[in-house]
Amino acid sequence: MGRFNYDGSVKVDFDDRVLAHLQVVITQKLRRGEPFPFTWRNEPSLGDGRTTVWLHPNASLVYKYNGSRQPALNRAWLEALTQAANSTGGLHIVPEPEGVTAGEVLTG
Numbered sequence: 001m002g003r004f005n006y007d008g009s010v011k012v013d014f015d016d017r018v019l020a021h022l023q024v025v026i027t028q029k030l031r032r033g034e035p036f037p038f039t040w041r042n043e044p045s046l047g048d049g050r051t052t053v054w055l056h057p058n059a060s061l062v063y064k065y066n067g068s069r070q071p072a073l074n075r076a077w078l079e080a081l082t083q084a085a086n087s088t089g090g091l092h093i094v095p096e097p098e099g100v101t102a103g104e105v106l107t108g
Contacts, residue, residue, distance in 0.1 A: 001013045001014065001015060001016070001066050002014055002015070002016045002018075002019035002020075002063065002064055002065040002066055002067075003019075003062075003063075003064040004019060004022065004061070004062075004063060005060075005061065005062035005063075005064065006053045006055075006059060006060070006061060007053075007059055007060045008060060010051065010053055012040060012042075012051070013043075014040075014093075016065050016066055016067045016071055017071040018093060019063055019065065020065075020070065020071045020073060021073060021074070021077055021078060021081055022038075022063075022081070022091075022093075023063045024073065024078055025078060025081045025082050025085055025091065026038070026055060026061065026085075026091070028082065029055070029082075029085055029091075030055065030056070030057050030059075033057055035054060035055060035056035035057070036054075036055055036085050036086075036090045036091060037052050037053070037054055037055070037089075037090030037091065038052065038053050038055050038085075038090060038091040038092070039051065039052040039089070039090060039091070039092045040092065040093060052090070055091075074096055074097065076097040077094075077096045077097055080094045080097060081093075081094060
């Protein structure tokens with residue numbers, strides 16, 4: 001499990017593979033100067049609600065990975081996450097597309 005830290009006060013755990021995909025999408029949006037909301041479901045121990053943060057180019061973001069190897073990135077999943085980030089609802093985790101057409105890409 002990796003950890004996403006936002007402005008030093010919000011910390012949430014994601015699987016390293018999920019976190020790697022989120023990092024690419026968030027970086028692309030912020031590199032273009034496009035602020036947007038990012039929403040995720042909280043763990044049941046936190047009330048099973050959801051949290052939304054406003055991501056902007058000046059936000060302090062830290063991605064801490066548990067594993068040392070960079071996960072393979074799924075191009076189709078990156079596109080689906082980017083589409084969510086570009087929507088009025090903002091970025092949220094969508095299911096990873098399955099199958100050969102997913103277009104795996106190795107990075108690192």
